[in-house]
Amino acid sequence: MRVLQMAEALCTYIKNDRPFLGICLGLQLLFESSEENGPVDGLGLIPGVVGRFNSLNGFRVPHIGWNALQIEKDSEILDDIGDHHVYFVHSYRAMPSDDNREWVSSTCNYGDDFIASIKRGNVHAVQFHPEKSGDVGLSVLRRFLLPKSQGTKPSQGKASKLAKRVIACLDVRTNDKGDLIVTRGNKYDVREQTKNNEVRNLGKPVELAGQCYKDRADEVGFLNITGFRYFPLHDLPMLQVLRDTSENVFVPLTVGGGIRDFTDANGRHYSSLEVASEYFRSGADKISIGSDAVYAAEEYIKTKVKTGKSSIEQISRVYGNQAVVVSIDPWRVYVRSPNDVQFKTVRVTKPGPNGEEYAWYQCTVNGGREGRPIGAYELAKAVEELGAGEITLNCIDCNGEEKGFDIDLTKLVSDAVSIPVIASCGAGAVEHFSEVFMKTNASAALASGIFHRKEVPIQSVKEHLLKEGIEVRI
Secondary structure, X not given: OOOOOOHHHHHHHHHOOOOEEEEOHHHHOOEXXXXXXXXXXXXXXXXXXXXXXXXXXXXXXXXXXXXXXXXXXOOHHHOOOOOOOEEEEEOEEEOOOOOOHHHEEEEEEEOEEEEEEEEEOOEEEEOOOHHHOHHHHHHHHHHHHOOOOOOOXXXXXXXXXXXXXXXXXXXEEEOOOOOEEEEOOEOOEOEOOOOOOOEOOOEOHHHHHHHHHHOOOOEEEEEEOOHHHOOHHHOHHHHHHHXXXXXXXXXXXXXXXXXXXXXXXXXXXXXXXXXXXXXXXXOOOEEEEOHHHHHHHHHHHHHOOOOXXXXXXXXXXXXXXXXXXXXXXXXXEEEOOHHHOOOOOEEOOOOOOOOOOEEEEEEEEOOOOEEEEEEHHHHHHHHHHHOOOEEEEEOHHHOOOOOOOOHHHHHHHHHHOOOOEEEEOOOOOHHHXXXXXXXXXXXXXXXXXXXXXXXXXXXXXXXHHHHOOOOOOX
16 A cells, blocks of 8 residues: 555545445554564554464464454444354454554454454444355445445344354366256265266256355355366356355355466466466455365475465465465274374274274375375364465265264364364264364364255254354354
Protein backbone atom coordinates (compact mmCIF):
# COMPACT_ATOMS: atom_id res chain seq x y z
CA MET A 1 0.00 0.00 0.00
CA ARG A 2 2.82 2.38 0.77
CA VAL A 3 4.57 1.51 -2.49
CA LEU A 4 1.35 2.26 -4.36
CA GLN A 5 0.93 5.44 -2.25
CA MET A 6 -2.48 4.27 -1.02
CA ALA A 7 -1.76 4.33 2.73
CA GLU A 8 -2.07 8.10 3.17
CA ALA A 9 -5.26 8.24 1.10
CA LEU A 10 -6.83 5.41 3.13
CA CYS A 11 -5.87 7.07 6.42
CA THR A 12 -7.49 10.31 5.29
CA TYR A 13 -10.60 8.43 4.17
CA ILE A 14 -10.97 6.69 7.54
CA LYS A 15 -10.19 9.80 9.60
CA ASN A 16 -12.99 11.56 7.73
CA ASP A 17 -15.37 8.85 9.05
CA ARG A 18 -16.23 7.53 5.62
CA PRO A 19 -17.87 4.07 5.41
CA PHE A 20 -15.16 1.43 5.72
CA LEU A 21 -15.19 -2.32 6.30
CA GLY A 22 -11.88 -4.14 6.76
CA ILE A 23 -11.78 -7.95 6.79
CA CYS A 24 -9.00 -10.03 8.41
CA LEU A 25 -5.83 -8.21 7.26
CA GLY A 26 -8.10 -5.24 6.70
CA LEU A 27 -8.51 -5.06 10.47
CA GLN A 28 -4.87 -5.75 11.28
CA LEU A 29 -3.47 -3.01 9.04
CA LEU A 30 -5.31 -0.38 11.12
CA PHE A 31 -2.98 -1.02 14.07
CA GLU A 32 0.46 0.46 14.69
CA SER A 33 2.46 -2.54 13.50
CA SER A 34 2.44 -6.29 12.89
CA GLU A 35 4.98 -9.00 13.74
CA GLU A 36 3.98 -11.02 10.67
CA ASN A 37 6.92 -11.02 8.24
CA GLY A 38 8.16 -8.07 10.19
CA PRO A 39 7.90 -6.00 12.21
CA VAL A 40 5.89 -4.13 9.58
CA ASP A 41 4.36 -0.70 10.17
CA GLY A 42 0.58 -0.46 10.03
CA LEU A 43 -1.54 2.61 9.41
CA GLY A 44 -1.30 3.53 13.10
CA LEU A 45 -4.97 4.44 13.47
CA ILE A 46 -5.55 2.07 16.41
CA PRO A 47 -3.03 1.62 19.27
CA GLY A 48 -1.55 -1.86 19.50
CA VAL A 49 0.71 -4.42 17.85
CA VAL A 50 -0.55 -7.45 15.91
CA GLY A 51 1.27 -10.52 17.30
CA ARG A 52 1.24 -14.27 16.73
CA PHE A 53 -0.91 -16.66 18.75
CA ASN A 54 1.03 -18.61 21.34
CA SER A 55 0.94 -22.32 20.50
CA LEU A 56 2.83 -23.30 23.66
CA ASN A 57 -0.39 -23.27 25.72
CA GLY A 58 -1.88 -26.13 23.72
CA PHE A 59 -3.87 -24.07 21.24
CA ARG A 60 -3.26 -24.92 17.61
CA VAL A 61 -1.95 -22.23 15.28
CA PRO A 62 -3.34 -21.16 12.85
CA HIS A 63 -6.66 -20.46 14.55
CA ILE A 64 -8.91 -22.12 11.96
CA GLY A 65 -12.62 -22.66 12.33
CA TRP A 66 -15.91 -21.41 13.68
CA ASN A 67 -15.69 -19.53 16.97
CA ALA A 68 -17.96 -17.41 19.15
CA LEU A 69 -17.95 -13.64 19.66
CA GLN A 70 -18.33 -11.69 22.87
CA ILE A 71 -20.06 -8.43 21.93
CA GLU A 72 -18.50 -5.51 23.79
CA LYS A 73 -20.65 -2.66 22.47
CA ASP A 74 -23.37 -1.92 19.95
CA SER A 75 -22.21 -2.37 16.39
CA GLU A 76 -24.96 -2.37 13.82
CA ILE A 77 -23.27 -4.81 11.49
CA LEU A 78 -23.08 -7.46 14.25
CA ASP A 79 -26.73 -7.19 15.30
CA ASP A 80 -27.74 -10.51 13.72
CA ILE A 81 -24.82 -12.60 14.98
CA GLY A 82 -26.06 -13.22 18.50
CA ASP A 83 -24.95 -16.67 19.68
CA HIS A 84 -23.78 -17.88 16.27
CA HIS A 85 -20.33 -19.01 15.24
CA VAL A 86 -18.32 -17.08 12.65
CA TYR A 87 -15.36 -18.32 10.63
CA PHE A 88 -11.78 -17.38 11.52
CA VAL A 89 -8.55 -18.34 9.76
CA HIS A 90 -5.44 -16.52 11.00
CA SER A 91 -2.19 -16.90 12.93
CA TYR A 92 -1.86 -13.30 14.14
CA ARG A 93 -4.19 -11.14 16.24
CA ALA A 94 -4.48 -7.82 18.03
CA MET A 95 -5.13 -7.73 21.77
CA PRO A 96 -7.54 -5.39 23.59
CA SER A 97 -6.00 -2.79 25.90
CA ASP A 98 -6.94 0.39 27.72
CA ASP A 99 -5.47 2.34 24.81
CA ASN A 100 -7.69 0.78 22.14
CA ARG A 101 -10.76 -0.12 24.20
CA GLU A 102 -12.90 2.60 22.61
CA TRP A 103 -12.49 0.90 19.22
CA VAL A 104 -13.33 -2.68 20.27
CA SER A 105 -16.84 -3.88 19.43
CA SER A 106 -16.30 -7.63 20.03
CA THR A 107 -13.67 -10.08 21.20
CA CYS A 108 -13.10 -13.79 20.71
CA ASN A 109 -11.37 -16.26 22.99
CA TYR A 110 -8.63 -18.53 21.71
CA GLY A 111 -6.25 -19.01 24.58
CA ASP A 112 -6.68 -15.30 25.33
CA ASP A 113 -9.30 -12.76 24.39
CA PHE A 114 -8.31 -11.06 21.14
CA ILE A 115 -10.00 -8.32 19.12
CA ALA A 116 -12.62 -9.83 16.78
CA SER A 117 -14.06 -6.54 15.50
CA ILE A 118 -13.77 -2.79 15.85
CA LYS A 119 -16.15 0.11 15.29
CA ARG A 120 -15.91 3.85 15.52
CA GLY A 121 -18.42 5.96 13.67
CA ASN A 122 -18.76 4.60 10.13
CA VAL A 123 -15.50 2.65 10.39
CA HIS A 124 -15.81 -1.12 10.88
CA ALA A 125 -13.35 -4.01 10.67
CA VAL A 126 -13.59 -7.70 11.55
CA GLN A 127 -10.95 -10.38 12.12
CA PHE A 128 -13.31 -13.14 10.99
CA HIS A 129 -14.48 -13.72 7.42
CA PRO A 130 -18.14 -12.77 6.94
CA GLU A 131 -18.00 -13.93 3.32
CA LYS A 132 -17.17 -17.43 4.62
CA SER A 133 -19.49 -17.42 7.65
CA GLY A 134 -22.66 -18.61 5.94
CA ASP A 135 -25.93 -16.72 6.31
CA VAL A 136 -24.71 -15.12 9.55
CA GLY A 137 -21.74 -13.63 7.74
CA LEU A 138 -23.88 -12.43 4.85
CA SER A 139 -25.98 -10.51 7.37
CA VAL A 140 -22.83 -8.61 8.42
CA LEU A 141 -22.14 -7.59 4.83
CA ARG A 142 -25.79 -6.71 4.24
CA ARG A 143 -25.95 -4.48 7.30
CA PHE A 144 -22.80 -2.66 6.25
CA LEU A 145 -23.90 -2.12 2.65
CA LEU A 146 -27.59 -1.49 3.43
CA PRO A 147 -27.72 -0.12 7.00
CA LYS A 148 -31.49 0.35 7.00
CA SER A 149 -32.34 -3.01 5.46
CA GLN A 150 -34.28 -5.62 7.40
CA GLY A 151 -32.88 -8.98 6.30
CA THR A 152 -33.99 -12.38 7.53
CA LYS A 153 -32.41 -13.02 10.91
CA PRO A 154 -30.44 -16.27 11.21
CA SER A 155 -31.96 -18.89 13.49
CA GLN A 156 -30.95 -19.09 17.15
CA GLY A 157 -27.39 -20.28 17.77
CA LYS A 158 -25.55 -21.81 20.71
CA ALA A 159 -21.97 -20.65 20.15
CA SER A 160 -19.67 -20.47 23.16
CA LYS A 161 -16.20 -21.50 21.90
CA LEU A 162 -14.29 -22.91 18.93
CA ALA A 163 -16.42 -25.60 17.28
CA LYS A 164 -15.34 -28.93 15.92
CA ARG A 165 -15.76 -28.84 12.15
CA VAL A 166 -17.71 -31.28 9.99
CA ILE A 167 -16.34 -31.14 6.45
CA ALA A 168 -17.87 -32.49 3.24
CA CYS A 169 -15.44 -33.65 0.56
CA LEU A 170 -16.19 -34.18 -3.12
CA ASP A 171 -13.84 -36.53 -5.00
CA VAL A 172 -14.00 -35.18 -8.54
CA ARG A 173 -12.85 -36.74 -11.81
CA THR A 174 -14.05 -37.24 -15.38
CA ASN A 175 -16.02 -40.36 -16.19
CA ASP A 176 -15.48 -42.44 -19.31
CA LYS A 177 -17.68 -40.03 -21.29
CA GLY A 178 -15.57 -37.04 -20.33
CA ASP A 179 -18.07 -35.52 -17.89
CA LEU A 180 -16.83 -34.09 -14.59
CA ILE A 181 -18.55 -35.99 -11.77
CA VAL A 182 -18.32 -36.63 -8.04
CA THR A 183 -17.28 -40.19 -7.27
CA ARG A 184 -16.39 -42.30 -4.25
CA GLY A 185 -13.64 -44.84 -3.75
CA ASN A 186 -13.26 -48.07 -1.83
CA LYS A 187 -9.61 -48.20 -0.83
CA TYR A 188 -9.21 -45.60 -3.61
CA ASP A 189 -10.88 -47.78 -6.29
CA VAL A 190 -13.64 -45.61 -7.82
CA ARG A 191 -14.99 -48.07 -10.38
CA GLU A 192 -18.11 -50.16 -9.97
CA GLN A 193 -17.60 -53.90 -9.74
CA THR A 194 -19.82 -54.50 -12.77
CA LYS A 195 -19.39 -55.73 -16.34
CA ASN A 196 -18.88 -52.20 -17.67
CA ASN A 197 -16.58 -51.24 -14.77
CA GLU A 198 -17.77 -47.63 -15.00
CA VAL A 199 -16.69 -44.84 -12.68
CA ARG A 200 -19.01 -44.58 -9.65
CA ASN A 201 -21.19 -41.48 -10.18
CA LEU A 202 -22.69 -39.62 -7.19
CA GLY A 203 -23.68 -36.46 -9.06
CA LYS A 204 -22.50 -33.11 -10.41
CA PRO A 205 -19.87 -31.19 -8.40
CA VAL A 206 -21.50 -27.75 -8.26
CA GLU A 207 -24.92 -29.13 -7.34
CA LEU A 208 -23.58 -31.41 -4.63
CA ALA A 209 -21.39 -28.64 -3.16
CA GLY A 210 -24.45 -26.38 -2.98
CA GLN A 211 -26.41 -29.09 -1.21
CA CYS A 212 -23.60 -29.62 1.31
CA TYR A 213 -23.71 -25.89 2.07
CA LYS A 214 -27.48 -26.01 2.60
CA ASP A 215 -26.98 -29.06 4.84
CA ARG A 216 -24.66 -26.95 7.07
CA ALA A 217 -21.28 -28.40 6.16
CA ASP A 218 -18.64 -26.23 7.82
CA GLU A 219 -16.31 -26.49 4.82
CA VAL A 220 -16.45 -28.03 1.37
CA GLY A 221 -13.44 -29.68 -0.23
CA PHE A 222 -12.85 -30.65 -3.86
CA LEU A 223 -10.26 -33.32 -4.53
CA ASN A 224 -9.33 -33.72 -8.19
CA ILE A 225 -8.37 -37.37 -7.78
CA THR A 226 -6.73 -37.68 -11.20
CA GLY A 227 -4.98 -34.30 -10.93
CA PHE A 228 -1.60 -35.93 -10.42
CA ARG A 229 -1.76 -37.14 -14.04
CA TYR A 230 -2.35 -33.79 -15.70
CA PHE A 231 -1.46 -30.11 -15.58
CA PRO A 232 -4.11 -28.43 -13.37
CA LEU A 233 -4.13 -25.14 -15.29
CA HIS A 234 -5.29 -27.03 -18.37
CA ASP A 235 -8.15 -28.46 -16.31
CA LEU A 236 -10.59 -25.69 -17.23
CA PRO A 237 -13.75 -27.56 -16.09
CA MET A 238 -12.36 -27.87 -12.55
CA LEU A 239 -11.55 -24.17 -12.42
CA GLN A 240 -15.07 -23.40 -13.60
CA VAL A 241 -16.51 -25.66 -10.89
CA LEU A 242 -14.71 -23.53 -8.31
CA ARG A 243 -15.98 -20.28 -9.84
CA ASP A 244 -19.57 -21.49 -10.00
CA THR A 245 -19.49 -22.95 -6.48
CA SER A 246 -18.01 -19.84 -4.88
CA GLU A 247 -20.92 -17.75 -6.18
CA ASN A 248 -23.40 -19.59 -3.97
CA VAL A 249 -21.44 -21.41 -1.26
CA PHE A 250 -20.37 -19.10 1.56
CA VAL A 251 -18.17 -21.40 3.63
CA PRO A 252 -14.47 -22.16 3.03
CA LEU A 253 -13.57 -24.08 -0.14
CA THR A 254 -10.49 -26.28 -0.36
CA VAL A 255 -9.17 -27.76 -3.59
CA GLY A 256 -6.50 -30.38 -4.08
CA GLY A 257 -5.00 -32.55 -6.79
CA GLY A 258 -1.88 -31.98 -8.88
CA ILE A 259 -0.54 -28.92 -7.04
CA ARG A 260 3.12 -28.92 -8.11
CA ASP A 261 5.68 -27.33 -10.41
CA PHE A 262 5.02 -28.22 -14.03
CA THR A 263 6.58 -27.75 -17.46
CA ASP A 264 4.11 -27.96 -20.35
CA ALA A 265 4.64 -29.38 -23.85
CA ASN A 266 5.91 -26.01 -25.08
CA GLY A 267 8.64 -25.88 -22.46
CA ARG A 268 6.86 -23.21 -20.38
CA HIS A 269 7.60 -23.72 -16.67
CA TYR A 270 4.86 -23.06 -14.12
CA SER A 271 5.62 -22.92 -10.41
CA SER A 272 3.29 -24.50 -7.89
CA LEU A 273 2.62 -20.95 -6.68
CA GLU A 274 1.26 -20.03 -10.12
CA VAL A 275 -0.94 -23.13 -10.12
CA ALA A 276 -2.25 -22.35 -6.63
CA SER A 277 -2.81 -18.69 -7.47
CA GLU A 278 -5.13 -19.67 -10.33
CA TYR A 279 -7.13 -21.85 -7.95
CA PHE A 280 -7.33 -18.98 -5.43
CA ARG A 281 -8.51 -16.58 -8.15
CA SER A 282 -11.16 -19.12 -9.11
CA GLY A 283 -12.62 -19.19 -5.60
CA ALA A 284 -10.53 -21.56 -3.47
CA ASP A 285 -9.66 -20.52 0.09
CA LYS A 286 -7.19 -23.29 0.79
CA ILE A 287 -4.96 -25.49 -1.34
CA SER A 288 -4.43 -29.16 -0.50
CA ILE A 289 -1.07 -30.66 -1.46
CA GLY A 290 -0.54 -34.42 -1.61
CA SER A 291 2.26 -36.17 -3.48
CA ASP A 292 4.41 -33.06 -3.85
CA ALA A 293 4.39 -32.60 -0.06
CA VAL A 294 5.73 -36.14 0.38
CA TYR A 295 8.67 -35.50 -1.93
CA ALA A 296 9.37 -32.15 -0.25
CA ALA A 297 9.30 -33.74 3.22
CA GLU A 298 11.63 -36.55 2.15
CA GLU A 299 14.14 -34.03 0.84
CA TYR A 300 13.86 -31.83 3.93
CA ILE A 301 14.38 -34.76 6.29
CA LYS A 302 17.43 -35.83 4.29
CA THR A 303 19.09 -32.40 3.99
CA LYS A 304 17.63 -30.44 6.95
CA VAL A 305 17.57 -27.47 4.54
CA LYS A 306 14.55 -25.30 3.70
CA THR A 307 15.18 -24.33 0.10
CA GLY A 308 12.11 -22.14 -0.22
CA LYS A 309 11.33 -23.93 -3.51
CA SER A 310 8.86 -26.58 -2.35
CA SER A 311 5.18 -26.03 -3.10
CA ILE A 312 4.47 -25.76 0.64
CA GLU A 313 7.06 -23.03 1.13
CA GLN A 314 6.17 -21.10 -2.03
CA ILE A 315 2.45 -20.94 -1.34
CA SER A 316 2.63 -20.35 2.42
CA ARG A 317 5.17 -17.56 1.95
CA VAL A 318 2.74 -15.61 -0.25
CA TYR A 319 -0.69 -16.64 1.07
CA GLY A 320 0.13 -17.65 4.66
CA ASN A 321 0.38 -21.14 6.13
CA GLN A 322 -3.37 -21.13 6.85
CA ALA A 323 -3.89 -21.45 3.08
CA VAL A 324 -1.87 -24.68 2.80
CA VAL A 325 -3.31 -28.07 3.72
CA VAL A 326 -1.21 -31.21 3.36
CA SER A 327 -3.16 -34.35 2.54
CA ILE A 328 -1.47 -37.50 3.88
CA ASP A 329 -2.53 -40.82 2.34
CA PRO A 330 -0.97 -43.65 4.39
CA TRP A 331 -1.63 -47.35 4.77
CA ARG A 332 -0.86 -49.50 7.80
CA VAL A 333 2.24 -51.67 7.86
CA TYR A 334 2.12 -54.11 10.78
CA VAL A 335 5.30 -55.00 12.66
CA ARG A 336 6.00 -57.16 15.71
CA SER A 337 8.20 -54.60 17.44
CA PRO A 338 8.87 -50.84 17.20
CA ASN A 339 12.53 -51.79 16.70
CA ASP A 340 11.70 -53.45 13.38
CA VAL A 341 11.49 -50.12 11.52
CA GLN A 342 13.06 -46.67 11.63
CA PHE A 343 9.67 -44.96 11.57
CA LYS A 344 7.37 -44.00 14.44
CA THR A 345 5.07 -46.87 15.35
CA VAL A 346 1.93 -47.14 17.46
CA ARG A 347 0.52 -49.97 19.50
CA VAL A 348 -2.60 -50.69 17.45
CA THR A 349 -6.05 -51.03 18.92
CA LYS A 350 -6.70 -54.14 16.82
CA PRO A 351 -3.81 -56.57 16.20
CA GLY A 352 -2.62 -57.27 12.65
CA PRO A 353 -3.43 -60.39 10.61
CA ASN A 354 -0.63 -62.34 12.26
CA GLY A 355 -1.18 -60.98 15.74
CA GLU A 356 1.17 -58.00 15.32
CA GLU A 357 0.69 -55.42 18.07
CA TYR A 358 2.39 -52.50 16.32
CA ALA A 359 2.14 -50.67 13.03
CA TRP A 360 3.64 -47.72 11.22
CA TYR A 361 1.79 -45.71 8.61
CA GLN A 362 3.56 -45.65 5.26
CA CYS A 363 2.83 -42.59 3.14
CA THR A 364 1.85 -42.98 -0.50
CA VAL A 365 1.85 -40.84 -3.65
CA ASN A 366 0.03 -40.80 -6.99
CA GLY A 367 -3.42 -41.38 -5.57
CA GLY A 368 -2.38 -44.10 -3.13
CA ARG A 369 -0.67 -46.17 -5.81
CA GLU A 370 2.95 -45.99 -4.65
CA GLY A 371 4.37 -46.36 -1.16
CA ARG A 372 7.25 -44.13 -0.08
CA PRO A 373 9.99 -44.56 2.56
CA ILE A 374 8.45 -42.11 5.01
CA GLY A 375 5.88 -42.49 7.80
CA ALA A 376 2.83 -40.32 8.49
CA TYR A 377 4.35 -39.11 11.76
CA GLU A 378 7.62 -38.07 10.10
CA LEU A 379 5.79 -36.45 7.20
CA ALA A 380 3.48 -34.47 9.47
CA LYS A 381 6.37 -33.09 11.53
CA ALA A 382 8.30 -32.13 8.40
CA VAL A 383 5.47 -30.35 6.57
CA GLU A 384 4.61 -28.36 9.68
CA GLU A 385 8.19 -27.07 9.74
CA LEU A 386 8.03 -26.32 6.01
CA GLY A 387 4.97 -24.11 6.48
CA ALA A 388 1.80 -26.21 6.22
CA GLY A 389 -1.09 -24.85 8.26
CA GLU A 390 -3.32 -27.92 8.41
CA ILE A 391 -3.16 -31.68 7.81
CA THR A 392 -5.77 -34.07 6.43
CA LEU A 393 -5.32 -37.75 7.31
CA ASN A 394 -6.73 -40.21 4.77
CA CYS A 395 -6.13 -43.76 5.96
CA ILE A 396 -6.31 -45.95 2.85
CA ASP A 397 -7.17 -49.04 4.92
CA CYS A 398 -10.35 -47.31 6.14
CA ASN A 399 -11.38 -45.74 2.83
CA GLY A 400 -14.90 -46.82 1.89
CA GLU A 401 -15.16 -49.25 4.83
CA GLU A 402 -17.55 -47.08 6.88
CA LYS A 403 -16.36 -48.70 10.12
CA GLY A 404 -14.93 -45.55 11.69
CA PHE A 405 -11.92 -43.28 11.41
CA ASP A 406 -8.47 -44.67 12.15
CA ILE A 407 -8.19 -43.52 15.75
CA ASP A 408 -4.61 -44.80 16.15
CA LEU A 409 -3.40 -42.76 13.16
CA THR A 410 -5.36 -39.64 14.06
CA LYS A 411 -4.12 -39.65 17.64
CA LEU A 412 -0.52 -40.29 16.55
CA VAL A 413 -0.43 -37.28 14.23
CA SER A 414 -2.68 -34.85 16.12
CA ASP A 415 -0.54 -35.34 19.24
CA ALA A 416 2.65 -34.75 17.24
CA VAL A 417 1.91 -31.37 15.62
CA SER A 418 0.61 -28.00 16.76
CA ILE A 419 -1.39 -27.26 13.60
CA PRO A 420 -5.02 -28.42 13.11
CA VAL A 421 -5.58 -32.01 11.97
CA ILE A 422 -8.58 -33.27 9.96
CA ALA A 423 -9.61 -36.91 10.33
CA SER A 424 -10.72 -38.49 7.06
CA CYS A 425 -11.74 -41.89 5.63
CA GLY A 426 -13.91 -44.47 7.32
CA ALA A 427 -16.96 -42.63 8.67
CA GLY A 428 -20.18 -44.59 8.41
CA ALA A 429 -22.25 -43.50 11.41
CA VAL A 430 -22.74 -40.42 13.59
CA GLU A 431 -20.95 -42.19 16.45
CA HIS A 432 -17.75 -42.31 14.44
CA PHE A 433 -17.54 -38.51 14.56
CA SER A 434 -17.96 -38.27 18.32
CA GLU A 435 -15.45 -41.09 18.77
CA VAL A 436 -12.69 -39.34 16.82
CA PHE A 437 -13.30 -36.04 18.64
CA MET A 438 -13.36 -37.65 22.06
CA LYS A 439 -10.36 -39.95 21.59
CA THR A 440 -8.02 -37.69 19.61
CA ASN A 441 -7.08 -34.03 19.21
CA ALA A 442 -8.58 -33.77 15.74
CA SER A 443 -9.99 -30.32 14.97
CA ALA A 444 -12.30 -31.54 12.22
CA ALA A 445 -13.69 -34.71 10.65
CA LEU A 446 -14.37 -35.22 6.98
CA ALA A 447 -16.64 -37.52 5.00
CA SER A 448 -17.88 -37.77 1.45
CA GLY A 449 -20.14 -40.51 0.11
CA ILE A 450 -22.27 -40.96 3.25
CA PHE A 451 -23.19 -37.25 3.06
CA HIS A 452 -23.92 -37.15 -0.68
CA ARG A 453 -26.09 -40.28 -0.56
CA LYS A 454 -27.85 -39.01 2.59
CA GLU A 455 -26.96 -42.23 4.43
CA VAL A 456 -25.71 -40.08 7.30
CA PRO A 457 -27.00 -36.49 6.98
CA ILE A 458 -24.66 -33.72 8.10
CA GLN A 459 -27.31 -32.30 10.40
CA SER A 460 -27.69 -35.70 12.10
CA VAL A 461 -23.97 -35.72 12.80
CA LYS A 462 -24.15 -32.28 14.38
CA GLU A 463 -27.20 -33.09 16.47
CA HIS A 464 -25.43 -36.19 17.78
CA LEU A 465 -22.26 -34.23 18.59
CA LEU A 466 -24.29 -31.62 20.49
CA LYS A 467 -25.91 -34.36 22.57
CA GLU A 468 -22.41 -35.67 23.38
CA GLY A 469 -21.39 -32.22 24.63
CA ILE A 470 -19.19 -31.41 21.62
CA GLU A 471 -19.37 -27.82 20.33
CA VAL A 472 -20.49 -27.54 16.71
CA ARG A 473 -21.95 -24.86 14.46
CA ILE A 474 -25.67 -25.39 13.99
